[in-house]
């Protein structure tokens with residue numbers, strides 16, 4: 001995956017993608033704003049949500065032990081997975097133990113994060129996504145580009161084409177007279193999936209929350225397909241990030257109120273499923289829970305960054321992000337795109353590879369993400385802190401980057417007003433040259449640079465740049481005694 | 492008036508590129524009876540370093556800032572972004588430096604730093620500054636003024652009191668213009684895509700002048716409007732508020 005600026009450039013060139021994204025994000029954004037405005041104590045609710053997650057993270061080890069004990073008591077088998085490889089191996093082993101060559105899945109970011117589908121495929125096990133949008137992504141041999149709406153970058157004509165082309169190869173074919181009406185497309189998906197639900201022996205899920213004291217896993221969804229996966233197969237494996245734990249059942253209260261309004265713009269989500277272990281004669285008779293680290297303890301150790309683990313994957317930050325709106329999710333090179341992806345990926349993986357190190361810079365720091373985040377993650381501050389982590393990781397470089405040289409020079413000039421005055425004088429002289437030869441002038445008459453060569457090109461490719469004035473403010477202040485003796489000017 | 496010694500933090504961008512904004516603040520505050528000083532030891536708020544991740548490099552710059560403004564009752568800056576930097580980021584830099592003296596100086600200086608409209612409305616208690624500006628104007632609330640500082644409707648109230656000024660609403664006003672400091676060059680393509688949408692919204696208003704409280708954002712959007720030959724002028728809010736019938740901006 002190329003670094004963000006390169007991936008973004010490619011995405012920006014796709015006008016269809018930009019139209020799809022702008023339309024979808026603005027629609028969800030407006031819906032969210034409307035239902036959030038209905039809640040009088042929204043700010044208190046946000047504080048409560050942040051508090052619940054913060055408390056759980058502060059004592060994570062204890063809560064996880066409690067969770068394990070409660071789950072075991074309820075008849076579940078608990079596994080601990082340090083990384084993606086361990087987690088995938090556990091799921092594959094369970095499937096093999098039951099002679100299953102296929103599993104049905106309810107949308108789970110954690111399994112996408114660890115590349116479970118590919119790992120299972122390598123073991124000869126087919127994993128079928130059952131969330132409608134995930135199904136579209138899987139059939140389209142594509143990558144998800146949004147947390148909640150993984151196929152946000154597709155329009156319905158494209159979806160129809162994907163169904164017609166691919167469904168037959170992996171199960172029940174799409175009807176020949178398929179139209180691009182949303183209801184007709186959903187009907188085709190339902191028929192296609194039903195066959196898989198009834199056949200599969202093993203279901204795989206994630207969880208939105210895990211309640212420590214009762215050993216309850218919670219999945220929140222809109223379609224009901226998740227509930228099919230959770231109840232129909234004989235065996236259920238849930239892959240759960242360790243940051244999903246909350247201490248008590250009553251902690252769910254603020255979370256279940258914050259999540260649907262922030263994510264789908266609904267007052268309440270249509271399906272909330274909760275389960276703990278095994279109930280004889282009802283639902284799966286063998287339940288496995290894989291508690292996944294995969295970088296989470298790394299993030300937890302970061303004083304500023306640990307708040308990112310509060311994230312409940314509502315996607316509100318994506319829907320208001322002006323950068324995400326224009327480039328889409330693929331440019332982030334991860335299942336976690338948008339503002340939260342820009343901080344979560346470097347926190348989970350470190351910043352040693354160039355692609356991950358480019359993510360904290362994929363933001364204008366406008367702060368819209370912080371404003372909407374239901375658990376008050378201060379994403380702009382974490383972005384700045386992760387930028388510092390990137391810079392710090394290069395402090396030992398034998399040859400410093402041009403940017404580091406420029407920043408050090410700027411800091412040197414900015415540490416002493418006399419140095420700054422000299423630099424401004426030089427820029428004023430440059431401005432004089434530009435004014436003589438400047439190709440353009442701004443409305444109002446000020447001279448400006450058109451297209452500049454070299455490093456200036458990054459700015460002037462699409463923007464004119466005003467020519468520096470002949471006299472800086474500080475020079476004017478000195479010359480006129482703060483404007484008291486205006487008149488005898490240099491111009 | 493309670494505030495005795497008032498200093499202008501002119502910002503490095505204004506100092507080197509937009510001196511007229513600083514001059515406008517001086518004219519405006521004098522007209523309102525404030526004898527504003529310009530401590531010549533000042534340089535920059537350190538935001539270019541902080542926001543790009545060069546926190547160690549920011550330390551001497553923050554030190555220069557707090558030293559230059561020590562002893563003033565109020566510091567006024569015509570930039571939401573620089574006020575936000577002083578109020579929220581200097582503490583981070585000081586803490587990382589491990590210098591307790593610097594942290595204490597920051598804790599003193601930060602709350603005294605006001606963005607221009609905050610100073611006018613909250614400290615001086617005025618919304619009608621006696622300005623005259625007979626033009627059709629639209630206003631872009633820059634992100635840091637809006638979200639980091641929460642200046643709210645102060646700029647609007649000031650603009651509405653300007654005689655002759657016709658204020659028209661900017662569609663999607665609260666969306667970022669795409670400047671973002673070094674973002675504008677590090678992710679130039681995305682920055683330009685955001686700026687293009689902002690410029691389109693500005694053109695849709697039919698305004699003659701786009702006004703904002705940060706010259707860096709205006710330099711970006713203005714640069715796009717100019718390249719598009721849109722004929723729309725950009726102007727800092729301070730220059731609008733400073734203009735009168737005998738001295739138009």
Ligand code: SF4
Pocket residue numbers: 262310311312313314315316317318340369372373374375376377
């Ligand atoms: S960071 Fe906040 S807004 Fe973004 S997905 Fe997570 S919880 Fe939602």
